[in-house]
Amino acid sequence: MYGYIDQNSKTKEYAEAFFSFNQPKFCPTAAWNPFGITFANQTTIGEKPRAIFINTNNTIYVYANRQILVSHEGHINSTKIIPINSSTSHSIFVTTNGDIYIDNDEVVLKWISNKNTFDTAMKGISQCYGLFVDINDTLHCSMRNLHQVVKRWMSDSVLTPTIVAGTNRSGSALNELDTPHGIFVDVNFDLYVADCGNDRVQLFQLGQSIGITVAGNGSPNPTILLSCPTGIVLDAQKYLFIVDSWNDRIVGSGPNGFRCLVGCHGLDSQSHQLSFPFSLSFDRSGNMFVTDMNNDRIQKYLLKKSCVMFQGGDMKIWLRGKFGSERVQ
Secondary structure: OOOOOOOOOHHHHHHHHHOOEOOOEEOOOOEEOOOOEEEEOHHHHOOOOOOEEEEOOOOEEEEEOOEEEEEOOOOOOOOEEEEOOOOOOOOEEEOOOOOEEEEEOOEEEEEEOOOOEEEEEEEOOOOEEEEEEOOOOEEEEEEOOOOEEEEEEOOOOOOOOEEEEEOOOEOOOOOOEOOEEEEEEOOOOOEEEEEHHHOEEEEEOOOOOOOEEEEEOOOOOOOOOOOOEEEEEEOOOOOEEEEEHHHOEEEEEEOOEEEEEEOOOOEOOOOOOEOOEEEEEEOOOOOEEEEEHHHOEEEEEOEEEEEEEEEEOOEEEEEEEOOOOEEEO
16 A cells, blocks of 8 residues: 555545645635736746746745756745756656655656755656656656656655556547646545646546546536646645646636636736746745746736635634735634
């Protein structure tokens, strides 16, 4: 049996403590200022940024120009630079102990934080357009060119992964994928895939090879039209936040269905527009960071009208704000 989370115990209720990333709980009226703030531009991150990750300490990790740039909260300039011999990395994931996973052509590299060195975490693969390490320390890789998602338990001595979703060809059947990109694994070990070529988001429940279309083309319920989704994030209530790349926007679901959140005014380079966004990540205040690839920048969208609840034991803290957040006990 993989890992340490008991599927039949209440431990799963507290599994959020194992997450290295932020999963805010948003109110139904949550909204973001549509005018983004440029967090980083071509001068600092180079051309066509793709991969971003923000941990629960609000440390921001970005791949740019054969380097992993590490910035701490409130600082645009990098406080740490890790060189990596890769022409293009599409995905990055950071665990709670600070280890960094990043795709590097046909392998996944792991930056071991306490040793300041790289090791191979997965091999025998095609390039990963999405990476995710679940709460059982299982590494998942979305292989765009092979139309599959694979995984490897990090304590396994074998570096070659096994197939979780998709076949060895592109297709639109429920057991198939077409150029999959971003992925997300929840506390139930259910896998969500941004199935770019099929203009949909697929859910593969634990142990199932037949997917369920939860958004986009072919969904049994009315959702929203997608065009090459490349990123997928779930909040604390399992609502979806999708990088709708070829529609140049970010969309999200809620109790009232799907809606456009940012980039809702067409393709361009103004502060309220995006051009082929690739991935997104939340900071701990619920602000949204988006890699705006064809505009060579990372945009930050401030939480505008919201109440975000973080739970820890019996303590509940509500954050409210107009263009940010203030703490209310």
